[in-house]
Amino acid sequence: MYYFIVNPASRSGNGKYVWQKAEKILDQENTEYRVYFTSYQGHATKLARDITARGERLTLIAVGGDGTVNEVLNGIRDFSRVIFGYIPTGSSNDFARCMGLPTDTEATVQNVLHPARFDKIDLGLMERNGQKRYFAVSSGCGFDAAVCQEALDSRMKRLLNRLHLGKLTYAGIALKQIILCKPVPVTVTLSNGKSRIFSKAYFVSGMNCCCEGGGLRLSPRADVHDGALDFFVVNKLGKLLIGLMLPTAYIGLHTIFPGVHIYRARSAQITVSGVLPLHTDGEPCLMKGTVTLSCCPQALTLLAAGDK
Numbered sequence: 001m002y003y004f005i006v007n008p009a010s011r012s013g014n015g016k017y018v019w020q021k022a023e024k025i026l027d028q029e030n031t032e033y034r035v036y037f038t039s040y041q042g043h044a045t046k047l048a049r050d051i052t053a054r055g056e057r058l059t060l061i062a063v064g065g066d067g068t069v070n071e072v073l074n075g076i077r078d079f080s081r082v083i084f085g086y087i088p089t090g091s092s093n094d095f096a097r098c099m100g101l102p103t104d105t106e107a108t109v110q111n112v113l114h115p116a117r118f119d120k121i122d123l124g125l126m127e128r129n130g131q132k133r134y135f136a137v138s139s140g141c142g143f144d145a146a147v148c149q150e151a152l153d154s155r156m157k158r159l160l161n162r163l164h165l166g167k168l169t170y171a172g173i174a175l176k177q178i179i180l181c182k183p184v185p186v187t188v189t190l191s192n193g194k195s196r197i198f199s200k201a202y203f204v205s206g207m208n209c210c211c212e213g214g215g216l217r218l219s220p221r222a223d224v225h226d227g228a229l230d231f232f233v234v235n236k237l238g239k240l241l242i243g244l245m246l247p248t249a250y251i252g253l254h255t256i257f258p259g260v261h262i263y264r265a266r267s268a269q270i271t272v273s274g275v276l277p278l279h280t281d282g283e284p285c286l287m288k289g290t291v292t293l294s295c296c297p298q299a300l301t302l303l304a305a306g307d308k
């Protein structure tokens with residue numbers, strides 16, 4: 001039995017249309033499944049919690065964007081009893097991009113029904129003030145989280161999604177946020193005990209996957225199989241240079257800029273002075289004080305496509 005959790009509102013309503021196509025293929029293949037639709041923020045977490053409550057072994061498939069993946073993962077009670085599948089219908093689809101999952105509906109459904117392999121992949125875990133949240137792609141504070149916060153209810157996102165240019169949403173909002181954002185002092189303490197102090201950090205991101213923000217390859221070597229996160233920091237870089245650096249991240253060339261740092265570690269504590277926006281897989285909230293980002297090696301079994 002397959003359980004589908006569908007966010008019909010993902011990519012400004014695209015989720016609903018993709019699901020209608022997917023449903024036809026499932027019916028043609030006489031697939032036994034149950035489908036649940038989300039109707040508000042956080043609903044996918046509740047649905048995943050209810051579906052996995054009895055601890056049965058099952059296949060759970062998220063249909064939506066990275067935010068829906070995040071919500072579903074955070075509802076799963078016991079990862080060892082769930083095989084996770086994903087049909088991307090979001091604006092940026094960074095998880096699908098990094099995992100090499102297809103984006104064409106027919107191919108994504110076929111991949112879920114007849115996966116090339118089962119892949120054990122790492123997940124990230126964000127902890128702060130006693131709260132925990134898993135993430136598949138990345139979690140970070142500062143500039144990128146401010147972009148996510150604005151993207152959540154952005155007219156630009158709706159317009160670009162209508163033009164099938166949804167992945168440019170984050171780039172467009174990023175340009176605006178570059179002008180608005182203020183650098184802050186941040187301390188990053190890695191799991192090897194070494195601390196790095198940044199006096200003017202724009203953002204710090206713990207990357208499980210190589211890209212976020214609709215294909216920005218912020219940490220080109222981040223790997224969901226290495227048991228570690230890549231901590232990406234931008235410090236002391238002029239705003240004009242940030243504006244130049246970000247587009248080069250689409251091809252991973254930004255690492256040549258002087259204020260760009262990447263550290264690989266099992267975990268890190270990030271301490272900021274003041275209040276900063278924070279996100280997990282693009283879902284925003286606020287942080288104050290210290291947040292810990294760590295890697296949970298091989299936590300999730302994914303219905304994967306192609307070779308490892």
Ligand SMILES: Nc1ncnc2c1ncn2[C@@H]1O[C@H](COP(=O)(O)OP(=O)(O)OP(=O)(O)O)[C@@H](O)[C@H]1O
Nearest residue numbers: 009011038039041064065066067068090091092093
């Ligand atoms: N029925 C609904 N109506 C409005 N919002 C919803 C609904 N169901 C879920 N949501 C919220 O929609 C938000 C965006 O979802 P999601 O991230 O899956 O799509 P996206 O933003 O288009 O894609 P991406 O994250 O890849 O850019 C999430 O915060 C989720 O909680």
